[in-house]
Amino acid sequence: VGEDPQSLAWLHQRATELQEMQAAGLAVEVTDTEALARIRAAAPGITILPVNGNDIASRLKIEHYPVLITATSLEQ
Template identity: 45%
Template sequence: MKFLKMMVLMCAVGCSTAGYSALTVVGDLGGEPTDTYFDAVNDQPGEFTPPESVDQPQAPAQVSVASALPVRTPELSPGAVMPRKLTLPGMPPVFIIGDDDLSRQWLAQRRVELTRLNATGFVVNVADQDRLKALQALLPGSDMVPVSGSDLARRLQLTHYPLIITETGLAQ
């Protein structure tokens, strides 16, 4: 990238001595803006600064949990999970649930263990914030976030939840 900037700078110097007043951008590969370099070379501040009318991408005003909803993971549904050994050194405990009766019952049965493990919950199927808050109320003090479980389902060949994943395996 430094080489590219140096070439553009050399071209700008050569063009300014040949009577040209501005450069034409033929490609933008990202990186840092070079307009300040050109301003210094030509001693005419703002000559190479893009016009104000160029639309700049705007970051979302506020990111919230509600903006991630609804979450649907078509690869995963409530059902029986066969325990399996895994080797995931350093993997913090994660449990996967959805907004359904089986997940709610499972949370009630595993509440003590999930709290002891300080497990994080991935809610892979939930419609809205009210339904998510109802699930979070079943296990107060735990982190429970809405996420798509598609990638995890493919990587670990999962089809059903609720389940817990630790560094040594997965189980229901």
């Protein structure tokens, strides 16, 4: 996810589903600690870590986020 409105809405809408999956999140676009706090607030109870997502995106051929990566699928 990123700090953009689409990512925040996506997280908020799927928070319960993500908690049930015991998901962890990767924040790939974070400008500062306040932005990371907003991302985390959109999905309380889910661990979200800031990372550079370029390598992951390249290897999995992901062109945009947010994306849900599971053992069997990529869902954008």
